[in-house]
Amino acid sequence: xxxxxxxxxxxxxxxxxxxxxxxxxxxxxxxxxxxxxxxxxxxxxxxxxxxxxxxxxxxxxxxxxxxxxxxxxxxxxxxxxxxxxxxxxxxxxxxxxxxxxxxxxxxxxxxxxxxxxxxxxxxxxxxxxxxxxxxxxxxxxxxxxxxxxxxxxxxxxxxxxxxxxxxxxxxxxxxxxxxxxxxxxxxxxxxxxxxxxxxxxxxxxxxxxxxxxxxxxxxxxxxxxxxxxxxxxxxxxxxxxxxxxxxxxxxxxxxxxxxxxxxxxxxxxxxxxxxxxxxxxxxxxxxxxxxxxxxxxxxxxxxxxxxxxxxxxxxxxx
Numbered sequence: 001x002x003x004x005x006x007x008x009x010x011x012x013x014x015x016x017x018x019x020x021x022x023x024x025x026x027x028x029x030x031x032x033x034x035x036x037x038x039x040x041x042x043x044x045x046x047x048x049x050x051x052x053x054x055x056x057x058x059x060x061x062x063x064x065x066x067x068x069x070x071x072x073x074x075x076x077x078x079x080x081x082x083x084x085x086x087x088x089x090x091x092x093x094x095x096x097x098x099x100x101x102x103x104x105x106x107x108x109x110x111x112x113x114x115x116x117x118x119x120x121x122x123x124x125x126x127x128x129x130x131x132x133x134x135x136x137x138x139x140x141x142x143x144x145x146x147x148x149x150x151x152x153x154x155x156x157x158x159x160x161x162x163x164x165x166x167x168x169x170x171x172x173x174x175x176x177x178x179x180x181x182x183x184x185x186x187x188x189x190x191x192x193x194x195x196x197x198x199x200x201x202x203x204x205x206x207x208x209x210x211x212x213x214x215x216x217x218x219x220x221x222x223x224x225x226x227x228x229x230x231x232x233x234x235x236x237x238x239x240x241x242x243x244x245x246x247x248x249x250x251x252x253x254x255x256x257x258x259x260x261x262x263x264x265x266x267x268x269x270x271x272x273x274x275x276x277x278x279x280x281x282x283x284x285x286x287x288x289x290x291x292x293x294x295x296x297x298x299x300x301x302x303x304x305x306x307x308x309x310x311x312x313x314x315x316x317x318x
Contacts, residue, residue, distance in 0.1 A: 066092065075129070081206060082136035083178065091128055099125030113293045116300075140209060143178050144244060147211055150175040150183070151237035155230040164219070164229065165190060182207055196223060211240050254314040261310030265303055 066072045066088055075088050102124035106117035150171055157167035165187065172183035182203055189199040200216035214236060222229040275282055286292035 075132075077205075078132055078136055081139065081208075082132050083139060083181070084132065084135065091132070094128050095125045098127060113297065116293070116297055119297075139178050140207065142176075143182070143207055144209065144211065144240075146176050146179045147209075147215075148237040148240040148244070150179045151215065151233045151240070155233040155237070158230040158233075178207075196220070211236075211243075250316050254316055257314030258311065261307055261314070264310070265307040268299070268303060 072088055075091065079086055079088065079091070099121040103117055103121035106112050106120045107114075112120075153171045153174060154167050157170050158164060162170065168183055168187050172180045172187060174180075175183070185206070186199040186203045189202065190196060197220055200219055204212050204216050215233075218232050218236060219229065221227075222232070272283065286296055
């Protein structure tokens with residue numbers, strides 16, 4: 001069985017590699033060079049940047065193939081927002097490898113239908129990307145917590161007589177990451193010739209939060225019309241603290257609903273496992289009957305759908 005699984009994995013991996021090569025040469029004959037230049041311009045956000053963009057992959061063949069797909073732009077942005085030094089090529093190859101291994105293991109068992117095996121492989125292949133999204137969400141949460149304090153420090157530095165650029169450098173050295181990292185990038189872009197409007201716009205792209213957009217709008221308005229920016233930033237920080245406190249209360253109230261949804265999702269699986277151990281013949285008919293496997297697939301699909309519905313209900317937006 002182990003040799004069969006290894007041969008099956010190698011077959012799937014070689015087939016996927018062959019499909020990649022066929023797709024690459026097909027796209028190249030259809031004028032892939034023009035499409036590659038267009039995607040490269042989008043990766044630069046249609047504007048010059050002093051921050052060096054990471055290559056999609058160290059393998060030129062794989063990188064040129066990835067440049068043909070729109071999802072690469074989203075994945076590239078998510079990796080940057082999660083502050084991971086991984087390339088898109090590395091992530092996609094890891095997803096392909098994980099999915100191939102999961103499919104090879106799942107197909108070893110005759111009781112697992114082919115559709116379920118493909119579903120399991122797809123879920124396992126998506127785990128690296130889920131990790132990226134989870135890390136990105138945690139980084140956003142840390143930014144939201146530290147951003148009001150950074151704005152207060154920025155307002156105090158400007159009140160002490162420092163210009164905005166010098167105050168931003170001071171705050172970037174004192175506050176905690178990821179706020180310090182993002183402020184340092186914005187200050188570096190301005191020092192190397194970029195405008196404040198462009199630097200703040202890129203800051204809002206890297207951190208797509210309402211608070212960052214409000215901060216960028218306040219600074220841009222002050223540069224055009226003048227005014228006491230330190231007072232605006234202090235008031236903005238106060239409002240952000242109140243908003244963060246309200247979001248914390250809402251999350252605490254919604255935690256009970258999320259926990260209930262998780263328990264209701266896991267409970268049928270636990271009961272089925274216990275019944276399989278106590279009385280294996282009770283659920284055996286589901287595996288032996290021709291329609292039993294489809295009923296299992298339908299039950300798993302309903303569990304996943306119900307869990308998503310519960311999460312959507314308790315996910316209160318402010």
